[in-house]
Amino acid sequence: MRGLHLDRGRLSLRGDLPEPSPRPDWTVVAVRRAGICATDQALVRGYMDFVGTPGHEFVGVALDGPLRGRRVVGEINAGCGECAECRRGDARHCASRSVLGIFGHQGAFAERLALPTRNLLAVPDAVSDDEATFVEPLAAALHIADDIEVGPGVRCLVAGDGKLGLLCAMALAARGAEVTVAGRHAERAALLPPSVAYRIGMLESQPAGPIDRFDVVVEATGNPDVLARLPALVRPRGTIVLKTTTERPVAIDLAPLVVDEIRLVGSRCGRFEPALQALAERRAAVAGLVAARYSLADAESAFAHAARRGVLKVLLEP
Amino acid sequence: MRGLHLDRGRLSLRGDLPEPSPRPDWTVVAVRRAGICATDQALVRGYMDFVGTPGHEFVGVALDGPLRGRRVVGEINAGCGECAECRRGDARHCASRSVLGIFGHQGAFAERLALPTRNLLAVPDAVSDDEATFVEPLAAALHIADDIEVGPGVRCLVAGDGKLGLLCAMALAARGAEVTVAGRHAERAALLPPSVAYRIGMLESQPAGPIDRFDVVVEATGNPDVLARLPALVRPRGTIVLKTTTERPVAIDLAPLVVDEIRLVGSRCGRFEPALQALAERRAAVAGLVAARYSLADAESAFAHAARRGVLKVLLEP
Numbered sequence: 228m229r230g231l232h233l234d235r236g237r238l239s240l241r242g243d244l245p246e247p248s249p250r251p252d253w254t255v256v257a258v259r260r261a262g263i264c265a266t267d268q269a270l271v272r273g274y275m276d277f278v279g280t281p282g283h284e285f286v287g288v289a290l291d292g293p294l295r296g297r298r299v300v301g302e303i304n305a306g307c308g309e310c311a312e313c314r315r316g317d318a319r320h321c322a323s324r325s326v327l328g329i330f331g332h333q334g335a336f337a338e339r340l341a342l343p344t345r346n347l348l349a350v351p352d353a354v355s356d357d358e359a360t361f362v363e364p365l366a367a368a369l370h371i372a373d374d375i376e377v378g379p380g381v382r383c384l385v386a387g388d389g390k391l392g393l394l395c396a397m398a399l400a401a402r403g404a405e406v407t408v409a410g411r412h413a414e415r416a417a418l419l420p421p422s423v424a425y426r427i428g429m430l431e432s433q434p435a436g437p438i439d440r441f442d443v444v445v446e447a448t449g450n451p452d453v454l455a456r457l458p459a460l461v462r463p464r465g466t467i468v469l470k471t472t473t474e475r476p477v478a479i480d481l482a483p484l485v486v487d488e489i490r491l492v493g494s495r496c497g498r499f500e501p502a503l504q505a506l507a508e509r510r511a512a513v514a515g516l517v518a519a520r521y522s523l524a525d526a527e528s529a530f531a532h533a534a535r536r537g538v539l540k541v542l543l544e545p
Numbered sequence: 546m547r548g549l550h551l552d553r554g555r556l557s558l559r560g561d562l563p564e565p566s567p568r569p570d571w572t573v574v575a576v577r578r579a580g581i582c583a584t585d586q587a588l589v590r591g592y593m594d595f596v597g598t599p600g601h602e603f604v605g606v607a608l609d610g611p612l613r614g615r616r617v618v619g620e621i622n623a624g625c626g627e628c629a630e631c632r633r634g635d636a637r638h639c640a641s642r643s644v645l646g647i648f649g650h651q652g653a654f655a656e657r658l659a660l661p662t663r664n665l666l667a668v669p670d671a672v673s674d675d676e677a678t679f680v681e682p683l684a685a686a687l688h689i690a691d692d693i694e695v696g697p698g699v700r701c702l703v704a705g706d707g708k709l710g711l712l713c714a715m716a717l718a719a720r721g722a723e724v725t726v727a728g729r730h731a732e733r734a735a736l737l738p739p740s741v742a743y744r745i746g747m748l749e750s751q752p753a754g755p756i757d758r759f760d761v762v763v764e765a766t767g768n769p770d771v772l773a774r775l776p777a778l779v780r781p782r783g784t785i786v787l788k789t790t791t792e793r794p795v796a797i798d799l800a801p802l803v804v805d806e807i808r809l810v811g812s813r814c815g816r817f818e819p820a821l822q823a824l825a826e827r828r829a830a831v832a833g834l835v836a837a838r839y840s841l842a843d844a845e846s847a848f849a850h851a852a853r854r855g856v857l858k859v860l861l862e863p
């Protein structure tokens with residue numbers, strides 16, 4: 228089949244990729260559309276030493292199994308099914324998991340992929356293909372609320388107005404929190420719900436005077452230098468949520484974390500169902516984040532476009 | 546009055562220190578005994594640019610106010626009494642607080658000190674002077690359980706077998722957790738409750754094979770290089786508690802925190818009452834941690850003794 232293949236930093240279109248092999252309790256999915264994520268760009272730069280087909284934000288059509296013929300999205304962690312984590316229903320932390328298009332598992336930038344059937348969810352008609360490609364990152368954004376209390380009266384700052392930052396702001400606003408986005412592209416304020424405040428320049432320097440510190444600060448820039456500035460923006464006993472991995476170690480003064488008893492919470496993948504529901508109920512308006520669509524044959528241009536400063540979501544179609 | 550005075554790294558005994566001035570709702574305390582803490586040693590090296598009398602782990606006798614004549618210990622944060630934090634009863638995070646012997650407040654290495662009367666607690670007869678000097682650090686150790694769940698079945702690792710590490714191990718064991726101490730002084734195992742396991746060499750290198758990762762890891766070494774090794778010792782969705790401030794920034798790879806969704810929790814001062822109660826009920830055996838007692842006149846020797854490798858608590862008496 229056709230698909231992208233990544234090997235030592237080179238991404239190429241191949242016509243001879245092996246079909247995903249059918250396995251009991253797995254479903255083969257024909258990919259309709261897939262989003263390029265910052266993680267995909269990091270993989271190309273060498274993150275995880277991944278060799279194979281990247282891509283993990285997708286919508287497709289199930290070709291076999293109980294969902295055959297339905298449009299589906301799929302959770303990207305495939306667990307062993309037997310360990311304590313898997314038995315608790317959380318393959319996200321199975322020590323032997325593979326991760327679609329990221330680790331040990333061929334991904335979505337191809338004609339077809341396979342996932343455990345239990346990972347798949349049918350997409351309601353109210354959710355378009357474009358929107359459905361956002362279920363994975365929106366689920367990750369909504370997952371913040373699984374670990375910390377966010378709701379009415381909770382003052383949240385989202386650091387970063389990239390794709391993930393905007394989705395985190397939408398997710399927190401959908402939970403009723405008071406959200407401010409600290410960004411660098413003033414025009415993006417228009418992509419956010421009206422209740423979300425937008426500020427430029429907050430992360431570029433230490434605040435000069437005393438500021439009204441936030442209950443929760445979400446790191447969504449992926450910039451290691453930003454993290455060091457966040458403790459000054461969160462109130463004592465508040466929380467910093469790390470939504471991005473950085474590619475190099477961060478030099479950080481941890482003393483303010485101790486003195487102000489701040490929590491730093493690492494946060495990764497979320498459950499798909501609440502994200503799909505938020506899209507179906509129009510509680511998260513993601514369609515405005517799509518910058519362009521390319522065919523797999525133009526993947527090189529698509530990745531170059533996605534890497535351009537200020538570009539939001541670029542989608543690929545087989 | 547007599548007391549120690551710290552100015553630009555020089556600690557000297559002075560006979561002409563001003564008496565603590567009486568204030569409404571404050572109590573003057575005659576110090577009986579005070580412990581030298583790692584923070585005091587850091588202050589001498591320049592931490593906080595503190596000028597004045599250090600010392601914050603003390604037991605004394607109230608000279609006025611409602612506890613006059615009683616032996617007392619005292620919480621070290623003196624709040625403004627009016628802000629939201631103070632009205633909630635938590636002066637520990639008052640933005641205008643002073644901190645006894647650490648910030649804006651003359652400390653316990655002197656004949657007398659003063660604290661808000663509400664900060665003081667009477668010491669039961671069952672608790673000796675030596676033991677009472679441990680109320681402050683034991684309260685800090687017990688405070689871990691205010692922020693995270695520790696109890697039967699929770700596997701905790703305490704990194705470090707200095708004073709704070711041993712107190713954290715005692716505190717966690719008193720809460721019923723399964724505790725292991727990763728230390729460097731095998732003889733200290735004898736100072737710990739019999740239920741606590743003790744291991745040498747865990748922090749010096751990355752574990753070679755897979756290890757049974759802990760639910761909670763407490764950083765109590767103060768060594769910035771140790772922190773970077775801790776994510777590998779905690780299970781996915783587990784917690785690292787930071788009990789020490791380090792004097793220099795730490796270079797840390799935060800990606801494992803995100804991938805394994807680990808929480809890093811800064812933890813500082815605790816409430817005194819549970820600590821005093823644990824001592825009175827013999828649930829924490831701290832007397833064995835006392836290495837030596839010196840008079841204020843021998844403070845220089847006392848600090849030199851406390852700084853020696855492998856020495857636990859050194860006490861000062863006016």
